[in-house]
Amino acid sequence: MQQIKKSDLSLTNQYIDQVVLARRTKIVLDTTVESLTLLSILQAKNPSSCQFCIQLSNSSFIGSTPERLFYKEGAKVVAGTRARGVTEIEDYELGIELLSSIKDHVEFDIVVESIKQRLTGICKSMKIESYKDLIKQANVQHLYGCLAGELCDGISEFEILSELHPTPAVCGQPQNLAKSFLSKIEKFDRGMYSGPIGWMSGERAEFLVAIRSALVADLPNLSIHKADKIE
Secondary structure, X not given: OHHHHHHHHHHOOOOOOEEEEEEEEEXXXXXXXXXXXXXXXXXXXXXXXXXXXXXXXXXXEEEEEOOEEXXXXXXXXXXXXXXXXXXXXXXXXXXXXXXXXXXXXXXXXXXXXXXXXHHHOOEEEEEEXXXXXXXXXXXXXXXXXXXXXXXXXXXXXXXXXXHHOOOOOOOEEOHHHHHHHHHHHOOOOOOOOOOEEEEEEOOEEEEEEOOOEEEEEOOOEEEEEEEEEEO
16 A cells, blocks of 8 residues: 555656556465366356466466457457446446446546557557447456457567557556556566466467466465556
């Protein structure tokens, strides 16, 4: 909380629309659980998300992310969450609250506008396929948008990654100011959290943003990361 207040005060002297701080929480489990078992639980709870697991020498990086960075020439953005309701009526009301939330719409528009500008530099043409739709997962709801474009000749997957990552949703906007600000405020290395993770095969590629993630090291120890927005 002290870290967030420090950020909030500093923003008054910076032309930063939004900055996204990461928070790390360490958890010790009562028993040893395999990483793939945890991954199976995540998959069962959120089948609409993309689950991932990177096995390292003495640890695993696992997660269940709803956020696609891009698939081939397309890009998907998600901004704003609300807890799912316990009953169907509560769920409906919380969805309406998200759709009518000025704060969440502002956050969403910041991300969409940023990605539009970045795609313009690498695409011949671009269109918004969906805008501010509502998607639901096990515990949260999201605003969802999809931007698609025809890539300029010779653009590689690495160039797309370089243009799109990091998005304002995990860093802030403007990007350079937000990155510089975070380097001074955050007191730990994010590691792979919020980084791009994906695959490439011939003409196809898909990359996700590694949020909703945890580093499983020397079980039963877990390090879980989350984000906090300051505007």
